[in-house]
Amino acid sequence: MVMQEGFKYPDTKAYEYVKRELRSHGVGLTDIAKIVWEMEYKYIPDLEVGKIIEEIDNVLHKREVLNNIMTGLFLDKAAQRGVVDYPLQEIIENDAGVYGVDETLAIQIANIYGSVGVSNFGYLDKAKSGIMIDLDNDNGKVNTFIDDIVGAIAAAVCGKLAHATA
Amino acid sequence: MVMQEGFKYPDTKAYEYVKRELRSHGVGLTDIAKIVWEMEYKYIPDLEVGKIIEEIDNVLHKREVLNNIMTGLFLDKAAQRGVVDYPLQEIIENDAGVYGVDETLAIQIANIYGSVGVSNFGYLDKAKSGIMIDLDNDNGKVNTFIDDIVGAIAAAVCGKLAHATA
């Protein structure tokens, strides 16, 4: 379909949707802030959680970030409901290691803050940290995208902080 | 959910799904081959459509390619049915220029054959060519991902051919 005359990007609705959906997965901004703190406290001595939460909120106002998050969250939901076409349904449901689209969306989020953000995401994706472990072990739930999304938001903020303090 | 013991990536099913879905959008391998030929005939004098179709078929056997295509096709379908959460539903439905996830999946496909593939995709995304124009003008249908997917497959094959003949 062609874009409707007068369509405006729904910035506020997108931001609120993302915050609400993260919360419904048990992910608060403080959980993400803890991951960032864990990654950065060695490099930024006086780093405060309040400051990190502020930066997360900034990142969550970027459209590119919101679009990738909303898409990933919807794909998890659709797979949870079992309404995705086969064989994609079983690939997402099984969080198949060679799927890669979850990482692709996450990398795009992290890359907004440069290639250093991407490295941070890659590390978090393997090492897992804090709430990411809980999400990864949340059996019975399709959490294929959500853990990468959380890691990507944290990685983006790490990238942003690195630039701010260099 | 954690990967089930014994889960095997469904290569054949994925390939067949993609071919069938492309066909249901009126996209045959010959349509994609024509886009490639249009891009490359100046550089590769004796380029034949049969050879291009063979290369497209090769590209369509790569899992990273299949995964990104399947995901994009499903998102178009879900938006067509109106089952995507708001506000993502209206963003995809309107093919909003600032959505970008359609380009992200396409770029990931094209990049499998290197950064030259990405440039080719970018060109096709703007210039549109052959079947891509029809898809873009197909009013009443959500074709947000499909035109980028077609462009990305063509771009990937262009990248592959460029390497083969350099």
Add this chain to the structure above:
Amino acid sequence: MVMQEGFKYPDTKAYEYVKRELRSHGVGLTDIAKIVWEMEYKYIPDLEVGKIIEEIDNVLHKREVLNNIMTGLFLDKAAQRGVVDYPLQEIIENDAGVYGVDETLAIQIANIYGSVGVSNFGYLDKAKSGIMIDLDNDNGKVNTFIDDIVGAIAAAVCGKLAHATA
């Protein structure tokens, strides 16, 4: 080498170096602004060159952008002087179509403003426009990176403008 205690990223020097080097290649901000205008005037009716130059200047203050530009400009210069190791020297000197590192640095610049920026770069890389044509035809000079850099800056600004007006 490990980072020296007290090393500070040289923001101002990097910005001034890039402006000076672009000028020494005959590239002014107005030349880049013309490329942007050509890409965007259809979508943004009252777009003014002054506004575009302001946005280019903003983009040229981003470290990720500066780092990729400086690296590309240096590689062109080193190949011009003939001091690059073989066979990389002849690959850059010939602007080999399968080199791809010029596109990789450019894509990284464009991607700071999202995947839409990358598409814009890909288009400009193929279609060439304005000063990019002159650079590409500047015989006797190694201009392998500079034309992609100019295209990437323009593409980044297009991405930025697209977000600002959507």
Add this chain to the structure above:
Amino acid sequence: MVMQEGFKYPDTKAYEYVKRELRSHGVGLTDIAKIVWEMEYKYIPDLEVGKIIEEIDNVLHKREVLNNIMTGLFLDKAAQRGVVDYPLQEIIENDAGVYGVDETLAIQIANIYGSVGVSNFGYLDKAKSGIMIDLDNDNGKVNTFIDDIVGAIAAAVCGKLAHATA
């Protein structure tokens, strides 16, 4: 400069250059294989170093891989000799955390084997492993690109193995 009539990409010279330069940094294929084994032995029970070396050799025959490696190795060398323009010279010399071009080239290498390769690289970039630690601590030497290159080759091979066994 425009590509000379009859220029052929020097595949063999590029491969031999890369192997020789890696060796001159004390990096053998076995060192890279050990990093891969460390990452993958949990997932691929009967993984043998000989098989990994074979895969590394395969990866080192891809032009996109060779081009990014040669470019990074040359930049390290030029900075070691002190012949890079300022301020880029001091940015590379100090391995400044916000430079990012080293990661960009590495990510492009890793991404040839999909987004899973990129995650693996990000992990190795932070966690460092085996020879990467030695390179990182090799004081007096500019090793800004080489450690990322080693990590990227290892990550690419991990990505390739993951696909082969899924």
